[in-house]
Amino acid sequence: MRTGEFFFHTFARRDKARIRIMFRQKLQQKLQQRLSPQQIQFVRLLELPAIEMEDRVKQELEENPVLEEGSDTMPERGDEAAEPLEDDGSYAEEVDMSLGDYMTEDDIPHYKLAEMHDREDRHEDIPFSSGISLQESLLEQLGLRDLSEREKKIGEYIIGNIDDNGYLRRDLISITDDLVFKAGEDVSEADIQSVLAVIHDLDPPGAGARSLQECLLLQLERKPQTHCTSLAITVVAGYFGMFAKKHYDKIMKNLDIGEHEMKQILQEITALNPKPGNSLAGISDTAVQIMPDFIVETNNDDLTLIMNQRGIPDLHISHEYTDMLNDYAKNKANRTAEMREAIQFVKQKLDAARWFIDSVRQRQETLQRTMQAIIMLQRDFFLSGDETHLHPMILKDVAQHSGYDISTISRVSNSKYVQTNFGIYPLKFFFSESTQNESGEEISTREVKQIMKEYIDVEDKHSPLTDDILSVMLKDKGYVIARRTVAKYREQMDIPVARLRKEL
16 A cells, blocks of 8 residues: 555544544533522512512513402412312313423523513603603704705714714714715715804804813814903813813913913803703703602611512402312313413413512512611621711621622612612612721721822812822821722722812
8 A cells, every 4th residue: 555545544543433423412411400480580670679660560560460459368378269270180281281391491492582571671661751851952953944855864974973062073074974874874974074163153052072182172173252252262272281281380370371361261161061961951951750668767876677668569369260270170071172272371470470479579578688688788788877987898798688699789789779768868878898907907998098089178278188188198098008999999989180180
């Protein structure tokens, strides 16, 4: 055998071996943990705050005729009232099946399952009229201008790309491409710029700006022109970077002006609206309503927890439908296909009602035990209302005291509020990391932040406190905090650096 043939046969045998390995069949046992539909329902209810839970209960009452309001006792499976359902073996196989038998994820096609989950995760709000929006106001004003149909179409597309703050976030070249491909309008960048200049002349001043600098310039140009306004335009147009960084001394030197004129320029610019779209916010936006999930009342040294269940009624299962099932179980002679289909639907709704009632009760118990753990860990704050009395607390601490998993505590603390004698607080307010003072005692980072804020509130604005000085002041008070940690806490509180806090 020649050398080439030898290598050919050798590789052919190897390829056959690989193919046999690739297509080898084998049995394998695997243990998977999957949430049941009831567990999924409970998790979703647990995440809902009180006001959304109220809407969810109302929705379930409308969709499930078996579910009724009011306190009542309904015999569960295995009680005497449910025994007639099991009097016949064939009937038990035919009718007595749980909701899981109808809706197991193994039996539902994947595309249907994804569609169901999408519908459940989607929150659809009922549209309502709350006044005119910024875009509607601009379109109405644009219609009053003497423009051609082509220019109006360009203007309408530009206004459609203006956000609620009043800014045009897309560049003109992208808008040109969109009009060519989507609207079939062959326009140039100069055409877009010409129509944009018309939009800049509409109210509110500054709408349609592409940057903060342009927004401020548009507003200044619309104001009556005075010496101070002219200087403000010069500063924004030519020295905006210095102005943003508060390098006022460099601006005064370049413009050869004094401190008095610089203060007037500051007053002129700071009086402008950096978000012109918000001028219609009082009309178009609606106030966010907060309903506390918990109420903690303080009486001397006693704390009382009250679960806010206002708007969430007691639920029970209708006896009418359970009686219908019992009558069907006794009537063996006259069972038609239509009756079997109807009773199957009723049984499905009964199971769904039981599951929902159990999930609501389980949610109530979980919320109560979790809040009791938080009250125990933050007792000093609930008695005094002083933030410096907050103790370090993380999700793990609450989980250990309540007996739940950390993920459950995270879901409970999300979007939930508690009403106290000192105000309403989100549950996330009570969670904070820990640090140590010079005696080695663990304290909450919130306590350090509160002291930092007090120092900054009373600082001399002409010479604000730097991070290094704050670090020294905290050390003198017994908190050994590094400068970089002070900077981190300051950024978490949305407080700018000392240079940006400086005032003339």
